[in-house]
Amino acid sequence: MVYSSSMIIAVAGKYKTLGSDFFFIKQRTALIISFVAMLAAMIIPYKAYKNVKFLMFMMIGISAALAFVTMFGYTSNNATSWVQVGATSVQPAEFAKLALIIYLSAIYGKRQDRINNIDKAVMPPIFFLIFICSLIILQPDYGSAMIIFLISGSIILSSGMTVKSIGKLAVIAAAFALIPAFIMLITGKLTSILSPERISRFTGFMDPFGTAADDGYQLVNSLFAIGSGGISGVGLGDSVQKYGYLPEAHTDFIIAIIAEELGLLGVLFVLLTLGFIVLRGFSLSSRCKDPFGSLLLIGISSMIGIQVFINVGGATGLIPITGITLPFISYGGSSLLMMMISIGIFQNVVMRMNLNAQKEKETTLTKHESM
Numbered sequence: 001m002v003y004s005s006s007m008i009i010a011v012a013g014k015y016k017t018l019g020s021d022f023f024f025i026k027q028r029t030a031l032i033i034s035f036v037a038m039l040a041a042m043i044i045p046y047k048a049y050k051n052v053k054f055l056m057f058m059m060i061g062i063s064a065a066l067a068f069v070t071m072f073g074y075t076s077n078n079a080t081s082w083v084q085v086g087a088t089s090v091q092p093a094e095f096a097k098l099a100l101i102i103y104l105s106a107i108y109g110k111r112q113d114r115i116n117n118i119d120k121a122v123m124p125p126i127f128f129l130i131f132i133c134s135l136i137i138l139q140p141d142y143g144s145a146m147i148i149f150l151i152s153g154s155i156i157l158s159s160g161m162t163v164k165s166i167g168k169l170a171v172i173a174a175a176f177a178l179i180p181a182f183i184m185l186i187t188g189k190l191t192s193i194l195s196p197e198r199i200s201r202f203t204g205f206m207d208p209f210g211t212a213a214d215d216g217y218q219l220v221n222s223l224f225a226i227g228s229g230g231i232s233g234v235g236l237g238d239s240v241q242k243y244g245y246l247p248e249a250h251t252d253f254i255i256a257i258i259a260e261e262l263g264l265l266g267v268l269f270v271l272l273t274l275g276f277i278v279l280r281g282f283s284l285s286s287r288c289k290d291p292f293g294s295l296l297l298i299g300i301s302s303m304i305g306i307q308v309f310i311n312v313g314g315a316t317g318l319i320p321i322t323g324i325t326l327p328f329i330s331y332g333g334s335s336l337l338m339m340m341i342s343i344g345i346f347q348n349v350v351m352r353m354n355l356n357a358q359k360e361k362e363t364t365l366t367k368h369e370s371m
Helices: 003-005 022-043 046-050 050-074 092-110 118-137 140-155 163-176 178-187 190-194 196-206 217-229 254-287 290-318 333-370
Strands: 074-076 079-085 088-090
Touching: 003 022, 003 254, 022 333, 046 050, 046 092, 046 290, 046 333, 050 079, 050 092, 050 118, 079 092, 088 333, 092 118, 092 140, 092 290, 118 140, 118 163, 118 196, 140 163, 140 290, 196 217, 217 254, 217 290, 254 290, 254 333, 290 333
Parallel strands: none
Antiparallel strands: 074 079, 079 088
């Protein structure tokens, strides 16, 4: 689908010398690297990630990367979110999602005996969460900051805190959430929230066909693509909207091209497959006896589910467009690498669960035999 949706833009306009398979080749390379990274994440015992030194190194590293990209990164789509590494570009905000999942899961998993101690056990990670979100907002990348906030919320809600503690935490966090606003005010970036481009996303969402010539252009063409696909689609490679009508057809709006070329059946296959991963993660988390492993499964499953909802919701007009990629499918090396590493960790937790269950079963059988 990356090849089909990008083949036209790869030979049109500023990309005309790249060849129709340019984006496909780059994504294929990213997939190979990501697959190796996934295997590594499956092999390394996940409990190694809660080592204090590793957590410090990871969070200092991701903070430095976000600060660096804010100051020296290059701008695309009005956000300075990428840093050039050789011939490719990296988006640190993507890796901040997984880093915070590991960090929060490790901290709250380790502090189960004092999980309702707001002052010492709960609030320090929240301060760090606000700091990371502030760096991402400064790019400005509100979509990624929102996703990180929602993922973190899912981990916190599942950490074992009482409703009373969660209520207190929400009030304190809301007060400290003013920090990013203050930072944006003194840096002069507060007005970016109300920039014409971001206002256009809401006007296009509210009345796409009434603003089809400007603000609603992207959503209208996305709906045209989805509507023209019908049940079985117009055929793989035969999309009309990818011929310059639908911007970001190979990234944020790839689900619209899937709907056009493969129809409702293709969309259902994608959504049911992704939905299975999410629901499987939640189901397994309830059976995982290790708090750290359980929260990792919840965080990773929530991340996938939230991104799918935001991406598909934006493409169908259910919510305003936010520029979030569809997990595993949209073009983008950073997103694919982060998702594949996440799945590697996901599988690592599940394998350890199965191994422990097998050991317990063997121990029980040995005891019965000895009796």
